Amino acid sequence: MRDFASELETRKQAGLHRTRRLVDGPQQPALTADGKPVLAFCSNDYLGLASHPAVSAALAAAVAGVGVGGAASHLICGHHQAHHRLEQRLAAFTGRSSALFFSTGYMANLGVISALAGRGDTIFSDRLNHASIIDGCILSRAKVKRYPHNDVQVLADQLAQTRGHKLVVTDGVFSMDGDLAPLKELAALCRESDALLVVDDAHGVGVLGTHGGGSLEQLGLSEDEVPLLIGTLGKAVGTSGAFVAGPELLTEYLVQKARTYIYTTAMPPALAEATCAALDIITAEPQRRAHLQRLIKRFRDRTQALGYRLMPSQTPIQPILVGDNWRALELSRRxxxxxxxxxxxxxxxxxxxxxxxxxxxxxxxxxxxxxRLLEGLAQCADLAGA
Incomplete structure (x- = not known):
């Protein structure tokens, strides 16, 4: 039998062991974690909607009318009017023709990628893509070619050397670096190479673009240029679930072929209603994004002045590069x-x-x-050096 205990001990010795914190109360900057009050700067609740009163009220009101459980898959009797309304809202919000509501971003990527490519096809994936994209590529059984992060020229060479059906998949905003994919260049290259482009904009939707539509809205990229957009709802939108948006032909194809959509219970319809309420706030309150951008600029200016190394990110994801596992843990602990x-x-x-x-x-x-965060980082500036 495999020595699981030894593997766990090896991770501990390398500074790679992970633990869970027990959080109490609503998700917001001021949290109670493991019984202690903390100010959190590690959540993906980018617009502060996870515990917004209007979103919570919409959920409570919907539960009273439609109950809690989804009860069945979308293709049996689980596709509720609330799901349908949300899909229409998501399509309009992202400027796409149609949308499908998935249970999680992970399931959306697994389902979409494995449905759109298979044996005999080739998938091209950015080397820093999220784990769900990597796993979707593996699940597809297609040949997978990874290209260096955001390296359009290497991708162009790979595409030119490949025949048959080609799928290019990338994050819009990379979750650990916070930088953006060169989506305009990728879209043009995919058109020239007859490749289908899929963008997972989990960390861009709600945050980027004039109306919060994400990376594609910010760059003015249409459905013709980027056929499929994947987004999650548990980050800036503040609720839960995910979606894929694009031409009706492709979303209908996914209804027939995406196993993570077909063979799972529909998300609670009340959650779909709450998500519509969150989309209303995102649309009506652009000042949230404006305030966020001011915070980002202030953080970058002050932190770099303290000697910390930041990644080239203009998004809410602002990684402080440390290098060594133990030094990163020590900075977090202090x-x-x-x-x-x-x-x-x-x-x-x-x-x-x-x-x-x-x-x-x-x-x-x-x-x-x-x-408060900046003052704390100032007191730990001895750990800033590479």
Whole structure:
């Protein structure tokens, strides 16, 4: 039998062991974690909607009318009017023809990628793509070619050398670095190469674009240029679930072929209603994104002045590159002693030698709360050096 205990001990000795914190109360910057009050800078609740009163009220009202459980898959009797309304809202919100509501972003990527490519096909995947994209590629049984992060020229060479059906898949905003994919260049290359482009914009939807439509809206990329957009709802939107948006031909194809859509119970319809309420707020309150951008600029200016190494990100994901696993853990520990919760990210989530603190900012953070973080980082500046 495999020695699981030994493997766990090896991870502990390498500074790679992971633990869970027990959080109490609503998700917001001021949290109770393991019984202690902390100010969190590690959540993906980028717009502060996870515990917004209007979203919570919409959920409670919907539960009273439609109950809790989804009860069946979408193709049996689980596809509720609430799901249908949300899909129409998501299509309009992202400027696409249609949308499908999935249970999670992980399931969306697994289902979409494995449905759109199979044996005899080739998938091209950015080397820093999320684990769900990597696993979707493996599940598809297609040949997978990984290209260096955001390297359009290498991808162009790979595409030129490949025949048959070609699928290119990339994150829109990369979850651990916070940078953006060169989507305009990728879209043009895929048109020239007759390749289907899929963008997972989990960390862009709600945050980027004039109306919060994400990376594609910010760059003005149409459905013709980027056929399929995948987004999650548990980050900036503040609820749960995921979606894929694109031409009706492709979403109908996914209804027939995406196993993670076909063979799972539909998400609670009340959750779909709450998500519509969250989309209303995103559309009506652009000041949330404006405040967030001000926080990002202030954080970058002050943190770099302290000597910390930041990644080239203009998104709420602001990684502080440390390098060594133990130094990253020590920086996280010292901040937590000051009541600041910022988690250390280590391999295999990031490459060897690139351990970091993944700071994430939210529109729910106040100027005073950001100042607390900056003061804490100033006191730990001895750990800033590479």
């Amino acid at each position: 901040l937590e002693e000051m009541g600041l919760l910022v988690t250390a990210i280590r391999p295999p989530t990031v490459p060897e030698g690139e351990s970091r603190l993944r700071v994430t900012l939210s529109a729910a953070h106040t100027d005073a709360e950001l100042e």
